[in-house]
Amino acid sequence: MSRLLQSWTADMNRLSGRTVTIGFGPAMFDRVRGLADRRPAALRPLPSFPGEAIDARGSHGDLCAQVCASTPAAAADGLRVLINSGREFAGLRWRQIGYRDQDGTADPRNPFGFRDGTANLDVTSTAARERHLWVSDGPEWMHGGTYLVTRRIRLLLDTWDRTALDAQESMIGRTRDTNRRTGSGHARLASGARMLRRSYTYDGGVDVNGLQDSGLIFISFQRDPAQFVAVQEKLADVDGLNAFSQHVASGVFACPPMDTLLRGGPTV
Amino acid sequence: MSRLLQSWTADMNRLSGRTVTIGFGPAMFDRVRGLADRRPAALRPLPSFPGEAIDARGSHGDLCAQVCASTPAAAADGLRVLINSGREFAGLRWRQIGYRDQDGTADPRNPFGFRDGTANLDVTSTAARERHLWVSDGPEWMHGGTYLVTRRIRLLLDTWDRTALDAQESMIGRTRDTNRRTGSGHARLASGARMLRRSYTYDGGVDVNGLQDSGLIFISFQRDPAQFVAVQEKLADVDGLNAFSQHVASGVFACPPMDTLLRGGPTV
Numbered sequence: 001m002s003r004l005l006q007s008w009t010a011d012m013n014r015l016s017g018r019t020v021t022i023g024f025g026p027a028m029f030d031r032v033r034g035l036a037d038r039r040p041a042a043l044r045p046l047p048s049f050p051g052e053a054i055d056a057r058g059s060h061g062d063l064c065a066q067v068c069a070s071t072p073a074a075a076a077d078g079l080r081v082l083i084n085s086g087r088e089f090a091g092l093r094w095r096q097i098g099y100r101d102q103d104g105t106a107d108p109r110n111p112f113g114f115r116d117g118t119a120n121l122d123v124t125s126t127a128a129r130e131r132h133l134w135v136s137d138g139p140e141w142m143h144g145g146t147y148l149v150t151r152r153i154r155l156l157l158d159t160w161d162r163t164a165l166d167a168q169e170s171m172i173g174r175t176r177d178t179n180r181r182t183g184s185g186h187a188r189l190a191s192g193a194r195m196l197r198r199s200y201t202y203d204g205g206v207d208v209n210g211l212q213d214s215g216l217i218f219i220s221f222q223r224d225p226a227q228f229v230a231v232q233e234k235l236a237d238v239d240g241l242n243a244f245s246q247h248v249a250s251g252v253f254a255c256p257p258m259d260t261l262l263r264g265g266p267t268v
Numbered sequence: 269m270s271r272l273l274q275s276w277t278a279d280m281n282r283l284s285g286r287t288v289t290i291g292f293g294p295a296m297f298d299r300v301r302g303l304a305d306r307r308p309a310a311l312r313p314l315p316s317f318p319g320e321a322i323d324a325r326g327s328h329g330d331l332c333a334q335v336c337a338s339t340p341a342a343a344a345d346g347l348r349v350l351i352n353s354g355r356e357f358a359g360l361r362w363r364q365i366g367y368r369d370q371d372g373t374a375d376p377r378n379p380f381g382f383r384d385g386t387a388n389l390d391v392t393s394t395a396a397r398e399r400h401l402w403v404s405d406g407p408e409w410m411h412g413g414t415y416l417v418t419r420r421i422r423l424l425l426d427t428w429d430r431t432a433l434d435a436q437e438s439m440i441g442r443t444r445d446t447n448r449r450t451g452s453g454h455a456r457l458a459s460g461a462r463m464l465r466r467s468y469t470y471d472g473g474v475d476v477n478g479l480q481d482s483g484l485i486f487i488s489f490q491r492d493p494a495q496f497v498a499v500q501e502k503l504a505d506v507d508g509l510n511a512f513s514q515h516v517a518s519g520v521f522a523c524p525p526m527d528t529l530l531r532g533g534p535t536v
Contacts, residue, residue, distance in 0.1 A: 073369035
């Protein structure tokens with residue numbers, strides 16, 4: 001573990017123009033000798049939610065590496081550097097490429113055609129970051145870190161694109177063109193969420209029925225995965241968008257700050 | 269057919285910032301009534317090549333639409349416009365998203381880390397375009413058009429990345445860092461190719477063995493698909509890169525010029 005982190009943190013310093021986030025999954029703490037008592041109580045497998053169809057092959061994992069860049073080629077190259085330098089220590093379970101509409105806003109349009117992330121956590125607020133984003137309790141190696149939750153959410157675009165705009169707006173809870181809140185719908189249901197959401201679009205081609213396999217790689221950062229769980233339990237129950245979407249992959253990872261990674265992450 | 273082309277050509281005029289190429293596959297001319305005698309003799313299914321493992325589900329098709337843009341979101345949105353406006357007339361057989369390293373050159377590095385497209389057809393030369401790219405014989409609806417060949421070529425990156433640079437350079441036939449021809453290898457074998465190549469990188473995640481599923485969406489444009497076939501027959505036989513790559517999907521399409529599309533394409 002410490003040799004892998006030495007390689008990866010050295011890579012991270014070399015990968016200019018890219019942002020790398022490293023996380024540790026709950027199963028790792030049982031698998032790697034000597035780490036069983038280092039697992040934060042907050043880091044547990046996510047519960048099952050109604051309606052989901054999680055494919056374990058594209059989910060979970062002991063480690064995660066998120067590589068962000070301004071072009072797909074730069075992101076893919078950066079990820080490959082990590083895969084190669086980690087090859088001696090870890091195998092590749094899944095990888096998923098995604099993109100965001102680079103329109104210069106913090107809430108670009110998602111594949112449903114609506115702005116996404118408008119009522120996001122205000123990361124310019126120190127109070128908001130400390131209350132909802134950065135960890136300050138539990139084991140010391142996670143202090144100043146955050147928890148990453150990722151869900152691959154397939155969006156049924158072939159159905160969505162044949163749904164009338166007023167029905168779409170009612171389900172989303174915002175107007176499409178002006179992004180005005182309408183008072184109900186998904187936006188209102190999710191409005192209790194105090195976490196930093198940053199989702200990407202994935203394009204998986206076509207399924208066996210000839211339907212587009214596209215959607216969101218939903219990613220949220222929070223000081224406790226329970227923040228995600230509370231919102232998702234509510235959404236899984238009553239969100240009208242459930243008819244147009246399905247969660248198909250899932251992961252939760254503990255992401256310590258860089259200086260802790262440099263000292264060995266959970267082995268500190 | 270003509271109503272579909274009316275929709276698509278109207279879309280193409282609206283999709284600013286994107287380049288759309290429409291093509292017709294060989295099977296369409298048997299399937300659509302009244303078109304049997306419109307098929308150009310040059311438009312035939314590609315032959316089988318040694319070593320390929322073509323998955324028909326991601327191959328062939330009656331129609332193809334290639335949408336290019338400077339960002340993945342713009343390309344995906346443009347494709348979706350065509351899918352939606354064609355839904356009444358055609359189903360979706362496959363789609364594949366890809367990207368090119370946007371380094372400002374005509375020969376960006378491909379996933380093998382080497383420049384690709386250096387010895388490409390010189391499209392600034394009228395003589396080269398007329399001799400190798402644009403169709404001037406066969407049925408009149410294809411005059412001024414071109415044939416598109418696409419091959420999804422999986423590259424075995426996990427093996428490639430553990431191969432010594434001098435062996436890589438010998439197989440490619442170019443030096444990696446300076447892009448100098450070394451006199452043999454893939455570059456020399458392919459040097460007889462007189463077609464316009466423009467390939468994209470795809471990222472398909474991980475296969476069941478934990479290996480990266482990435483590679484090239486090879487695309488070439490030529491006045492006769494036989495130009496591609498001649499080169500590929502040679503490469504399939506003796507190219508050292510065959511140990512690091514496999515063709516897994518295939519398609520060939522006749523792409524008439526825009527003014528012919530506006531008048532109904534092959535129905536003209």
